[in-house]
Amino acid sequence: MSTPSPAKVLKEELKVKLMKPEVVSGSEILLRSLLLEGVECVFGYPGGAVLYIYDAMHGNSDFHHLLTRHEQGAIHAADGYARTTGNVGVCIATSGPGATNLVTGIATAYMDSVPLVVITGNVASGLIGTDAFQEADITGITMPITKHSYLVRTVEELPRVIHEAFHLASTGRKGPVLVDIPKDVSAALTEFRPVTDVSIRGYNPTTDPNKLQVDKMIKAIREAERPVILAGGGVVSADASAELLEFVEKTNIPITTTLLGLGGFPSAHELWMGMPGMHGTYTANMAIQNADLLLCIGARFDDRVTMKLEGFAPKVKKIVHIDIDPAEIGKNVKADIPVVGHIKNVLAYANQKASTAPDEAWVKQIQEMKAAYPLRYKDSEETLKPQFVIELINDTTKGEAIITTDVGQHQMWVAQYYKFQHPRSIVTSGGLGTMGFGFPAAIGAQMGNPDKLVVSINGDGGIQMCSQELAVCAIHNLPLKIVIINNQVLGMVRQWQEIIYNQRYSYIDLAGSPDFVKLAEAYGVKGLRATTKEDARQVWQEALDTPGPVLIDFQVHKGENVFPMVTQGNTIDQMLMGDEE
Numbered sequence: 001m002s003t004p005s006p007a008k009v010l011k012e013e014l015k016v017k018l019m020k021p022e023v024v025s026g027s028e029i030l031l032r033s034l035l036l037e038g039v040e041c042v043f044g045y046p047g048g049a050v051l052y053i054y055d056a057m058h059g060n061s062d063f064h065h066l067l068t069r070h071e072q073g074a075i076h077a078a079d080g081y082a083r084t085t086g087n088v089g090v091c092i093a094t095s096g097p098g099a100t101n102l103v104t105g106i107a108t109a110y111m112d113s114v115p116l117v118v119i120t121g122n123v124a125s126g127l128i129g130t131d132a133f134q135e136a137d138i139t140g141i142t143m144p145i146t147k148h149s150y151l152v153r154t155v156e157e158l159p160r161v162i163h164e165a166f167h168l169a170s171t172g173r174k175g176p177v178l179v180d181i182p183k184d185v186s187a188a189l190t191e192f193r194p195v196t197d198v199s200i201r202g203y204n205p206t207t208d209p210n211k212l213q214v215d216k217m218i219k220a221i222r223e224a225e226r227p228v229i230l231a232g233g234g235v236v237s238a239d240a241s242a243e244l245l246e247f248v249e250k251t252n253i254p255i256t257t258t259l260l261g262l263g264g265f266p267s268a269h270e271l272w273m274g275m276p277g278m279h280g281t282y283t284a285n286m287a288i289q290n291a292d293l294l295l296c297i298g299a300r301f302d303d304r305v306t307m308k309l310e311g312f313a314p315k316v317k318k319i320v321h322i323d324i325d326p327a328e329i330g331k332n333v334k335a336d337i338p339v340v341g342h343i344k345n346v347l348a349y350a351n352q353k354a355s356t357a358p359d360e361a362w363v364k365q366i367q368e369m370k371a372a373y374p375l376r377y378k379d380s381e382e383t384l385k386p387q388f389v390i391e392l393i394n395d396t397t398k399g400e401a402i403i404t405t406d407v408g409q410h411q412m413w414v415a416q417y418y419k420f421q422h423p424r425s426i427v428t429s430g431g432l433g434t435m436g437f438g439f440p441a442a443i444g445a446q447m448g449n450p451d452k453l454v455v456s457i458n459g460d461g462g463i464q465m466c467s468q469e470l471a472v473c474a475i476h477n478l479p480l481k482i483v484i485i486n487n488q489v490l491g492m493v494r495q496w497q498e499i500i501y502n503q504r505y506s507y508i509d510l511a512g513s514p515d516f517v518k519l520a521e522a523y524g525v526k527g528l529r530a531t532t533k534e535d536a537r538q539v540w541q542e543a544l545d546t547p548g549p550v551l552i553d554f555q556v557h558k559g560e561n562v563f564p565m566v567t568q569g570n571t572i573d574q575m576l577m578g579d580e581e
Contacts, residue, residue, distance in 0.1 A: 014062060019032075021193070025056065025187060026181070026187060027055065031063050037088070037162070037163070039088070040064060043073075043078045043444065044091055045074055045098060048133075049121030049183050050092060050093070050186070053092065066447060069471055069472065071091075072466070073466055073469045074093065075093075076434075076440035076441045077091070077440045083427045085424070086239065087115075088170050089114070089117075090119065094120070095122045095135060095136060096136045098134075099120040099122075099141075102138075103142065106146060107145040111430065112430050112432070113173055115176075119181065120178065120181070121180075121182075123182065139178065142178050147168050149178040150177070150180065167200070168200070172203075209349065213339045215353070218353045220318050226290060227292070227295065228291040228293070229254070232297065232298045234298020234299065234323060234343055236264045236298075243351060246347075247350060253271070254272075254363065256274060256288070257272070259415055268421065273366065274375070275415050279563075280305075282575060283373060285564070286573055289571070292317045292318075293317065293320070294320070298322065300332070306332065320339065326338075384536055386410060387413055388536070389483070390413045390416075391417050394418045394419055397453060401425070401453040403420075404456045405426070405428040405456075406438035406458040406459055406461075407437065408462065408490070409561075409562050410491070411457075427445055435461065439462075439469055443478060446478045446479070453479075455483060458484050461491075463482075474524035477548045478548075479549060480549045481552065486516065486554060494508045516551060525550065526548065528552045
């Protein structure tokens with residue numbers, strides 16, 4: 001009989017310790033329940049309504065808590081942890097403003113189907129509904145942006161609620177679940193009885209597909225001449241990247257991946273066309289517009305992908321839509337062949353029957369478009385271009401880093417010019433477009449992946465919404481590389497105002513922003529600056545050679561725009577190609 005490894009022995013010993021039947025407080029029950037769920041790190045910020053919980057943490061070496069500098073930093077960090085590890089992210093905040101400061105992060109996770117368990121304290125049960133100090137109806141506030149919200153009424157139900165919350169967050173279409181714990185519940189004593197099974201009436205996600213529907217999809221593929229695959233974040237969430245690669249190679253169908261789907265299919269593959277939509281590649285957009293069969297796998301036909309719906313994929317004869325959430329199928333685009341199920345299971349079955357399908361002339365046409373219309377920009381020796389910075393980061397990391405982004409032009413340049421090879425290597429706010437997300441998300445990604453290089457790429461606007469989290473990097477010596485694409489304006493807003501609003505630039509100037517190098521140094525983080533290409537090469541290499549956290553201020557050309565671009569009201573084949581048009 002083999003001897004268990006020391007880590008497994010320790011884990012089993014801890015499990016026995018945690019499940020020991022004894023009378024403990026609700027706060028101790030919460031901590032034990034989280035550890036039994038396999039939680040490695042909790043991100044949070046204390047306050048009055050959670051003081052019993054934080055008191056239970058005191059001296060508990062088994063429980064790892066990371067103190068952020070803002071509740072929004074805590075939930076974005078939990079989000080980044082969840083997206084990069086595939087585990088449920090956990091954060092804790094107090095009642096009232098502590099809880100409401102989590103709302104943007106909850107909505108961010110909900111829009112992007114990220115599994116979180118969000119724990120909030122509340123005032124004592126007898127005070128609920130009396131407008132007590134720091135009281136807020138957080139379960140009511142978050143009802144539209146969570147899979148479920150719990151208000152724990154008694155300490156006895158706490159083990160069940162926590163177990164159910166993790167089950168809900170991590171199954172079906174994943175998402176955030178909120179657990180609101182009144183202060184008297186966290187203080188109350190009872191015998192801890194861990195819950196190991198789940199039975200929730202009305203919640204039975206379909207994981208195995210209807211095989212007849214998959215057979216219809218295979219038949220449609222065989223009959224098609226110009227098929228295209230549109231793959232989204234659902235592929236990554238389902239850990240189905242290997243199955244997708246096998247499916248593409250068996251069918252030889254060209255594929256495009258959405259912003260959240262990047263990394264779900266290797267960008268180096270000859271059949272990958274890039275990202276579609278508003279800032280998608282020429283090839284991806286034109287392929288969709290000329291396809292006769294569109295297979296949507298784990299994407300939801302977001303408006304930034306489809307643009308003008310009436311003119312989206314006009315030549316398509318059939319649309320196949322694969323998703324674990326039946327509510328998404330037919331919501332925006334009518335599906336001729338709906339397939340409900342876990343994407344990994346759907347593709348595993350499909351791969352048993354898949355074979356080469358499209359006309360070779362279609363694949364040749366795609367390759368010719370890729371060669372004729374690559375992503376391009378006017379480089380300059382006089383000014384530092386943001387696209388060059390992203391290419392520099394890509395070339396030096398070989399596409400192997402975990403990249404987090406904020407929202408705006410830099411986000412689109414990352415999507416265009418960083419070549420993602422692996423799933424869970426891009427962390428970005430897709431559906432909600434949350435500024436201030438990228439940097440704290442990188443902290444969570446680094447905590448979940450301590451041995452990987454994590455690069456946080458931000459605009460000079462978004463970084464100022466969360467720069468206080470530099471303290472966390474310094475205190476814990478997190479080896480994050482924090483990149484600022486500094487163009488001194490709200491870049492994407494400026495681009496829209498230039499192109500759509502006839503250059504009427506209204507309130508976009510970020511003059512008065514801090515010296516980011518000095519700001520980093522004030523927190524104890526190394527700060528570097530680059531204004532030329534040679535500077536950029538040198539400081540970036542210095543950052544990579546530095547074992548701890550580094551902030552790099554890349555001062556780039558202010559007037560640079562993201563192209564291609566499809567403006568609102570137009571179809572995705574009506575692209576502005578920019579200077580290279």
